[in-house]
Amino acid sequence: MSLRVEELTVYYRTLRGDVRALEDASFAMDDGEIMGLAGESGCGKTTLSNSLILLAPPMKHIHGRVLLDGQELPIADIDAMNRFRFRDVSVVPQYAMNAMNPTRKIGRMVSELLRSRGIDPRKVLPELRRRLDLVELSEKVLTMYPIELSGGMKQRMVMVLSTLMDPSLLLADEITSALDVSTQKAVAKMLVEFRDREIVKSVIVITHDMSILYQIADTILIMYAGQLAEKGPTETIIHTPRHPYTELLITSLPKVGVKHDLARLEGIPGKPPLLLEPPTGCRFRERCPDASDACRKIPPLREIAPGHFVACCKEAGSDA
Amino acid sequence: MLSLDRVSKTYRVGTFGGGLLHAVSDVSFDVEEGEVVSLIGESGSGKSTIGKMILRLIAISEGRILFDGTDVKTLKKAKLRDYYREVQGVFQDPFSSYNPIFKADRVFEGIRQHFYHGMRDTEWSGRVHDALESVGLNPAHVLGKYPHQLSGGQLQRFLIARALLLDIRFLVADEIISMLDASTRIDVLNLLADLKQRDLSVLFITHDLSLGYYISEQAAIMYRGCIVELGGTDRIYNHPMHPYTKMLMESVPRLDRKWEEVEIELRAKQDELAPGCVYYGRCPRELRTARCRDERPRLVEVEPGHRVACACAGADG
Numbered sequence: 001m002s003l004r005v006e007e008l009t010v011y012y013r014t015l016r017g018d019v020r021a022l023e024d025a026s027f028a029m030d031d032g033e034i035m036g037l038a039g040e041s042g043c044g045k046t047t048l049s050n051s052l053i054l055l056a057p058p059m060k061h062i063h064g065r066v067l068l069d070g071q072e073l074p075i076a077d078i079d080a081m082n083r084f085r086f087r088d089v090s091v092v093p094q095y096a097m098n099a100m101n102p103t104r105k106i107g108r109m110v111s112e113l114l115r116s117r118g119i120d121p122r123k124v125l126p127e128l129r130r131r132l133d134l135v136e137l138s139e140k141v142l143t144m145y146p147i148e149l150s151g152g153m154k155q156r157m158v159m160v161l162s163t164l165m166d167p168s169l170l171l172a173d174e175i176t177s178a179l180d181v182s183t184q185k186a187v188a189k190m191l192v193e194f195r196d197r198e199i200v201k202s203v204i205v206i207t208h209d210m211s212i213l214y215q216i217a218d219t220i221l222i223m224y225a226g227q228l229a230e231k232g233p234t235e236t237i238i239h240t241p242r243h244p245y246t247e248l249l250i251t252s253l254p255k256v257g258v259k260h261d262l263a264r265l266e267g268i269p270g271k272p273p274l275l276l277e278p279p280t281g282c283r284f285r286e287r288c289p290d291a292s293d294a295c296r297k298i299p300p301l302r303e304i305a306p307g308h309f310v311a312c313c314k315e316a317g318s319d320a
Numbered sequence: 321m322l323s324l325d326r327v328s329k330t331y332r333v334g335t336f337g338g339g340l341l342h343a344v345s346d347v348s349f350d351v352e353e354g355e356v357v358s359l360i361g362e363s364g365s366g367k368s369t370i371g372k373m374i375l376r377l378i379a380i381s382e383g384r385i386l387f388d389g390t391d392v393k394t395l396k397k398a399k400l401r402d403y404y405r406e407v408q409g410v411f412q413d414p415f416s417s418y419n420p421i422f423k424a425d426r427v428f429e430g431i432r433q434h435f436y437h438g439m440r441d442t443e444w445s446g447r448v449h450d451a452l453e454s455v456g457l458n459p460a461h462v463l464g465k466y467p468h469q470l471s472g473g474q475l476q477r478f479l480i481a482r483a484l485l486l487d488i489r490f491l492v493a494d495e496i497i498s499m500l501d502a503s504t505r506i507d508v509l510n511l512l513a514d515l516k517q518r519d520l521s522v523l524f525i526t527h528d529l530s531l532g533y534y535i536s537e538q539a540a541i542m543y544r545g546c547i548v549e550l551g552g553t554d555r556i557y558n559h560p561m562h563p564y565t566k567m568l569m570e571s572v573p574r575l576d577r578k579w580e581e582v583e584i585e586l587r588a589k590q591d592e593l594a595p596g597c598v599y600y601g602r603c604p605r606e607l608r609t610a611r612c613r614d615e616r617p618r619l620v621e622v623e624p625g626h627r628v629a630c631a632c633a634g635a636d637g
């Protein structure tokens with residue numbers, strides 16, 4: 001078990017009160033698992049990923065713990081986490097295109113970064129060369145400025161940087177959404193390659209693009225309004241989802257080969273609740289076609305088949 | 321109705337403007353009444369530049385854009401205003417299309433001042449209500465709100481409603497749903513499909529192939545400022561001919577098939593489709609002829625009892 005998250009709850013402090021962005025998230029990831037994390041904007045997926053690496057104000061840790069390879073991460077303590085960042089948990093940020101210092105040549109920026117972590121850049125250089133080779137970048141990029149690289153090249157450079165210390169867990173936040181389809185495919189495949197070569201042990205891929213997840217993820221975790229809705233193997237989530245939200249989300253996606261006059265797709269009516277004062281019970285209740293009185297209670301995330309977890313009253317009631 | 325005739329756009333680049341950048345080169349296509357044409361390409365392929373040239377937001381370097389037979393470059397003052405009455409655009413980022421200090425419905429006021437000066441308040445608000453209802457919004461819920469109080473999908477539909485206030489016949493939709501959530505995306509897309517019933521023509525600019533397929537009859541694939549493939553959506557998607565289009569079709573992430581399966585399938589289809597010699601792809605370059613490509617050679621007897629299915633061998637013998 002590489003990552004274990006237990007009842008993690010994180011709120012945002014605002015002047016008008018706490019925004020309950022992540023509530024009682026519990027899940028586990030196996031060694032070598034690529035988990036896709038999907039949901040609408042504002043559902044808490046970036047909050048979840050950020051709390052695993054940088055839980056900075058206005059975020060506030062309420063309760064819950066995170067275990068990585070059996071060791072508890074001090075996620076609530078910004079300074080104590082420094083020991084784990086980059087070495088054990090690393091991140092490829094959203095818009096990695098702008099993640100590099102534009103005023104430094106890339107090589108110099110890399111050595112500055114390594115020195116700041118107390119690592120001798122010269123010792124890492126041979127490995128860095130091998131990694132650049134792996135992502136099909138020439139060594140020349142080290143003598144270039146970020147502006148000289150294309151979007152896809154920058155993305156790959158940042159991926160090499162983030163994984164240089166062989167972290168156990170890699171968080172990839174929307175890394176493909178700003179890229180063209182062909183570059184998208186290359187970057188996504190590289191992520192799988194990094195896992196296959198055991199450079200990283202497990203990866204969380206955050207995206208709203210389900211079709212990318214279908215291509216590369218082993219499991220998918222669906223979030224809705226700060227709560228986990230469903231987690232399961234990729235095939236199960238895409239083809240036989242059990243949570244009504246997942247079902248609606250998947251059917252609303254246009255696919256190549258679907259035309260509006262032949263098969264009209266429908267969106268999900270309504271919009272997600274505000275998390276400042278979220279509704280009690282199941283947060284999807286108001287938009288759910290199958291809602292009943294049972295939904296007034298918060299449905300627990302239950303394992304209905306090996307590795308397939310669903311948080312829905314329908315499932316809770318079926319064998320209760 | 322709208323037709324592009326060898327349109328090009330060149331920018332001067334470099335310190336003294338010495339270099340030339342061809343953003344769009346020699347593009348021609350037509351959009352008929354009530355037709356949705358998808359313009360598909362990667363970033364930097366010039367697809368948005370075409371949209372902006374149609375809207376006259378940037379000047380055309382070479383060629384002509386004809387709307388109902390009139391060159392849009394020549395339009396001035398009153399004529400240009402009439403043009404904008406019929407041709408409008410909606411852009412990618414709904415959040416930056418609004419001034420956050422003012423209420424969202426301020427975008428309608430602009431239309432009123434410009435095109436319907438002196439219209440009575442009651443008549444105007446009736447028009448606004450009609451437009452909002454036709455894009456599937458409830459006027460009571462959305463009027464008088466600030467941009468941050470509305471969702472991205474609502475804001476985007478607001479902008480389409482703004483265009484509908486005019487007697488619009490042509491809409492340039494530039495990546496209008498790429499910033500929206502999956503659950504609201506499809507609503508905006510369906511709205512465009514519905515508007516088509518009202519004989520509205522749409523130039524749908526996108527990088528997402530599945531969206532292009534969902535909504536359009538015609539598709540144009542662009543690469544580096546040129547159209548590399550143009551035709552019926554069904555034909556292009558099912559039988560891509562240009563290597564670039566094929567590459568795009570292989571790369572697009574799909575929900576029903578994995579990348580590897582798509583690659584194998586396309587390759588199989590290509591073999592079966594190719595009209596020419598089956599060995600064409602692997603035959604040494606200097607031996608290949610146009611005839612090899614277009615026509616499958618039959619077995620021909622080159623010497624008694626020895627038959628060869630090769631155009632070259634047949635010609636010699």
